[in-house]
Amino acid sequence: MTMAQASHARAVPMHDPFRIGGFSLVAGKFSFLLPFVVLVAIWWTIKIAFDLDDRVLVAPPDVLGALWTLFSRGILADYAATSLYAIAVAIIFSACVGVPLGFAVGANKYVARSLDLFLRFFQGVSGISWLPLAIIWFGFSDTTILVIVVYTLVVPVIFNTMVGVRAIPREYALSLQTLGASRLRVVRDVYLPGALPSILVGLRLGMGYGWRALIAAEMLVRQGGLGDLIFGARTFGQIDRIIGGMIVIGVLYIIVDRLIVQPIESLTFERWGVLRK
Amino acid sequence: MTAIAHKPARKPVRGRDIVWMILPAIPFVLLLAGWTIYWAIVRPNMGTLPPVWTVAQTLWQITASGELLGHIIASLGRLVAGVSVGIVTGVLLGFLVGLNKRAAEFVYPLVIFFSAISGIVWLPLVIGWLGLGPALFIFLIWNTVFFLVFQNTVLGVQLVSEVLELGVRTLGGSRLHTILNVTAFGAMPYIMSGIRSGLGFGWRALIAAELVGASSGLGQMIFHAAEFHRADIILAGCVVIGLLSLLMDRLILVPLERRTIERWGLVTPGAKGA
Amino acid sequence: MTPTVQGDKIVVENFQHIFDSADGPIEATGRVDLTIPAGQFVTLVGPSGCGKTTLLKAIAGFIDPTHGRILCDGAPVTGPGRDRGVVFQELAILPWRTVRRNIAHGLEIARAPRQEIDATVKRLIELTGLVGFEDRYPHELSGGMKQRVAVARTWAADPDVILMDEPFAAVDAMTRLTLQEELASLSYQTKKTVFFITHSVDEAVFLADRVLVMSRRPGTIKASIEVPRRTPGGRDWESFTTDTDMQAIVEKVLRLVREEKTAHKKDSAPVALEAAG
Ligand SMILES: Nc1ncnc2c1ncn2[C@@H]1O[C@H](COP(=O)(O)OP(=O)(O)OP(=O)(O)O)[C@@H](O)[C@H]1O
Ligand SMILES: [Mg+2]
Numbered sequence: 001m002t003m004a005q006a007s008h009a010r011a012v013p014m015h016d017p018f019r020i021g022g023f024s025l026v027a028g029k030f031s032f033l034l035p036f037v038v039l040v041a042i043w044w045t046i047k048i049a050f051d052l053d054d055r056v057l058v059a060p061p062d063v064l065g066a067l068w069t070l071f072s073r074g075i076l077a078d079y080a081a082t083s084l085y086a087i088a089v090a091i092i093f094s095a096c097v098g099v100p101l102g103f104a105v106g107a108n109k110y111v112a113r114s115l116d117l118f119l120r121f122f123q124g125v126s127g128i129s130w131l132p133l134a135i136i137w138f139g140f141s142d143t144t145i146l147v148i149v150v151y152t153l154v155v156p157v158i159f160n161t162m163v164g165v166r167a168i169p170r171e172y173a174l175s176l177q178t179l180g181a182s183r184l185r186v187v188r189d190v191y192l193p194g195a196l197p198s199i200l201v202g203l204r205l206g207m208g209y210g211w212r213a214l215i216a217a218e219m220l221v222r223q224g225g226l227g228d229l230i231f232g233a234r235t236f237g238q239i240d241r242i243i244g245g246m247i248v249i250g251v252l253y254i255i256v257d258r259l260i261v262q263p264i265e266s267l268t269f270e271r272w273g274v275l276r277k
Numbered sequence: 278m279t280a281i282a283h284k285p286a287r288k289p290v291r292g293r294d295i296v297w298m299i300l301p302a303i304p305f306v307l308l309l310a311g312w313t314i315y316w317a318i319v320r321p322n323m324g325t326l327p328p329v330w331t332v333a334q335t336l337w338q339i340t341a342s343g344e345l346l347g348h349i350i351a352s353l354g355r356l357v358a359g360v361s362v363g364i365v366t367g368v369l370l371g372f373l374v375g376l377n378k379r380a381a382e383f384v385y386p387l388v389i390f391f392s393a394i395s396g397i398v399w400l401p402l403v404i405g406w407l408g409l410g411p412a413l414f415i416f417l418i419w420n421t422v423f424f425l426v427f428q429n430t431v432l433g434v435q436l437v438s439e440v441l442e443l444g445v446r447t448l449g450g451s452r453l454h455t456i457l458n459v460t461a462f463g464a465m466p467y468i469m470s471g472i473r474s475g476l477g478f479g480w481r482a483l484i485a486a487e488l489v490g491a492s493s494g495l496g497q498m499i500f501h502a503a504e505f506h507r508a509d510i511i512l513a514g515c516v517v518i519g520l521l522s523l524l525m526d527r528l529i530l531v532p533l534e535r536r537t538i539e540r541w542g543l544v545t546p547g548a549k550g551a
Numbered sequence: 552m553t554p555t556v557q558g559d560k561i562v563v564e565n566f567q568h569i570f571d572s573a574d575g576p577i578e579a580t581g582r583v584d585l586t587i588p589a590g591q592f593v594t595l596v597g598p599s600g601c602g603k604t605t606l607l608k609a610i611a612g613f614i615d616p617t618h619g620r621i622l623c624d625g626a627p628v629t630g631p632g633r634d635r636g637v638v639f640q641e642l643a644i645l646p647w648r649t650v651r652r653n654i655a656h657g658l659e660i661a662r663a664p665r666q667e668i669d670a671t672v673k674r675l676i677e678l679t680g681l682v683g684f685e686d687r688y689p690h691e692l693s694g695g696m697k698q699r700v701a702v703a704r705t706w707a708a709d710p711d712v713i714l715m716d717e718p719f720a721a722v723d724a725m726t727r728l729t730l731q732e733e734l735a736s737l738s739y740q741t742k743k744t745v746f747f748i749t750h751s752v753d754e755a756v757f758l759a760d761r762v763l764v765m766s767r768r769p770g771t772i773k774a775s776i777e778v779p780r781r782t783p784g785g786r787d788w789e790s791f792t793t794d795t796d797m798q799a800i801v802e803k804v805l806r807l808v809r810e811e812k813t814a815h816k817k818d819s820a821p822v823a824l825e826a827a828g
Contacts, residue, residue: 250391443611
C-alpha cells in the first residue's frame, strides 16, 4: 500500500523536465522517437568510423531501402501475415481452451494439487523443444509451427488461470453465496474478475514465449513467416533484410502487446486494485 | 481458511494425507498409461513414437554413456554464463536508470523495443558477427535475461517506498548507504521475479539457439536425433529439459526467495513479461 | 517550567509550500512563522489536510519550501540530517531488518562502537516494552509494536530535534497511554526538542509545553497555547485528567479546533472551488 502511494506521489513531477528547452522531439507527442534518433546516429557513426563491410553491418538507409523493397513487392505482407496468423490462432485457442481449463483445474483443490507439478513440468519443456518431434510427426509444415506455438502459449495460460483462481479468498465466494447468488453468478462476479489479472499475466507471458518460439520454429521449418525471412536472408548475407525483418518483428510485437494486451491488463489492474500485492 | 471449509475439529486422517502426497504423480501416470495403450493399439513406427520403456532405456543409455552429461554441461555452462552476465548488467544498469528519472524516460522506449526482439530474433544477425561459438549463445541468453532483469529492477527501484528511504536519511544515512540498505532490499522482490522469468526465457532461447546451430548441448542433441528419426532420444531429451528447468526453480530460486523475500514478509510481484 | 532554553532550535520564517500537481498548484499551507526554543515540546493540531505533514517535511528537509526559509540552530535546512530525527505517519522501519537491527541502524550509520550500540538498543527495547522480540522481523509484530520500534529507532540515533507525525495513531488505546507517558518523561529527561503532530487534543495538551492550532487548508498557525508543567519530570494520565487547569486548556484547544471543523463545513464550496482553480 505504501508502495503504491509512493509511486503515485512520484508520478506527479515537481516540474516537467520536457518543458525545458522546447525541442519538439523532447516536448511533443513524438518524444519517444528521440532515443531512437540517437541510436541510429550511433549506428551510422560506427558503420562509417570503422568502415564496416555491408556483410557485417549496413547503413540505416539501406535498411529502409530493403524494407521498402520487401513491402512494395508484397513479400513483407505475405511473411508477416503468416506469422501473425499463427500467433493469432494460438492466442485465440489459448484464451478459449486454456482459460476454461484453468478454471476447471483451479476450482478443485485436489485437481489443482495433482496438476500443479504436471503443468510446471510442461512449462519447463519449452515449445521449441518439441520441434524435432513435431517435425517427425507433421513434417516441415505449417501444422508443425502451429502446434509448437499453441503448446507454448496454452501451458502458461492454463497455469496462470489456475493460480489466479486459487488465489481468490474463499470468503468472497462464500459471502456472495450467502446473498443467494447462483454458482454461475459467483463465477461471473467473483472468480472471473478475481482471476483476470493472473489470466492476463499468463497470456502476456505466453505471448512473449510464443512469439519467440514462432520465430525460432520458422527459422528451422522454413515455410514462410518472419523467422524464415530473416534466417533466409542470412544465407545470402543480406544484413539489410535481417535488420529490417528484426524491426518488423519488434514493432509487430509491440503493437500486439502494448495496444491490445497491456490496455486490458492495466484497465483491470486499475479497476480492481493490485490483487497481487 | 481452507481449514474452515474442512471441519477442523476432526482428527487428520492418514489416508487422506497419503492421497494428498501422491496426487501430483497421477497426471504423469495417466499420461504414461495413455501413451502405452495408444502404442499397444496403433503400434506406430519406432521412429515416430516409441513405447515408454524404449524412452526409459534410451535415457538410461545416454546417461550411462556420459553423452547426456556432456550435453547438459554444455547447455548449463552457456546458461550460467549468459544468465550471470545478464543479471549483473541488468541489476547495475537497472539501478542507474531507476535512480535517475530522466535516464529512465530516455531509455524506456529503447528498452520496450529491444525487449520485444530479445533473444532468438538476433540469431541470424549475430551468427555473422560472432560465429557459432560460445559467444553467440552467451549473447543470446544475455540479451534475453538482461531486459527482464533490467526492467524489473527499474520498476523495483522506483517503487521502493519513499518513506523508507527518507527514514534512513534522517538517521544520518548517506545516499549511497540508503541505496545499499534500503533501495536494494526493497527492489529485491522485483529483481527476483525478473531473474525468475529471465531464466525461463533464457532457457528457451538457449534450446532454440542450440537447435539452429551448435555442436553440443541438449537442443543440438534432440535436433540431431530428429535427422535420424530417433524419437526416443528426442523424448528423453525433453524430459531432461523439463526436469532441469524444474530443478533450477526449486533448488535455486524458491529457496532464495524463502530466505529473503518471505522472511521479510514482502510479497513477490507478478513478473513483468518482456 | 520548561527546561532551560538555550536559544532557538528551529525557526520557520514566512514559510509556505505549494505543490505542483497535474491539475495545477495546490496550496498545502498558508504562511507560517514559528519559533521552537531548544528543549521545548511543541504539539500541532489542526484539521486533516491543512498542511501539518507538509510543514513537518519541510523542517525535516524532505521538501524545498516554495516560500520562506527554515533554520535549524541558525543554519538553513537544506536536506534531511542526523540532527533531526523523524517518526513517520506511515511505518518507515525496514522490513528486512530485525527489531534490534532497525533500532541500531542510526548508530550503525554513525559507526558507534559495538558495546554502545548494544547498550543503547537494550535500554530502548526495555523502555518500549519490546523485550523478547529483538530478533523478529517487522511483519511479525503488531501495528503498535512496529510504531514503538520506529520511535525507538529515532531515539537511538540521538538527534537534537525529533519530528513526529501522528506516531501513535495506529496504536491501541491502552498502549498509547503508556507510550505517551513514556514519551513525556523520555523527552523531558533527554531535553530534546520535539515537534509532534496529532489529531488528539488530549494527547496534544498532555505531551506539550506548547500547543499550536492550525487553521484549515491552506493552514496557518492561528493559536499558540502554553501548557505549564506542574510536576518536574514526566506526566501521568491520572493526575492529568483530574487537574482542572489542564482540563481547561484541553477545552480551550478543543474549541479552537472545533471552530475550524465547522468553518470548514460552512465554507466547503469556496474551498473546493479554490482547489479546482
Ligand atoms: N506530494 C503532494 N503533491 C500534491 N499535493 C500534496 C502532496 N502532499 C500533500 N499534498 C496536499 O497538501 C495538502 C496538505 O497535506 P498534508 O499532508 O500536509 O496534510 P495534513 O495536515 O498532514 O493532513 P492529515 O492530518 O490528514 O495527515 C493536502 O491538501 C494534500 O492533498
Ligand atoms: Mg499528515
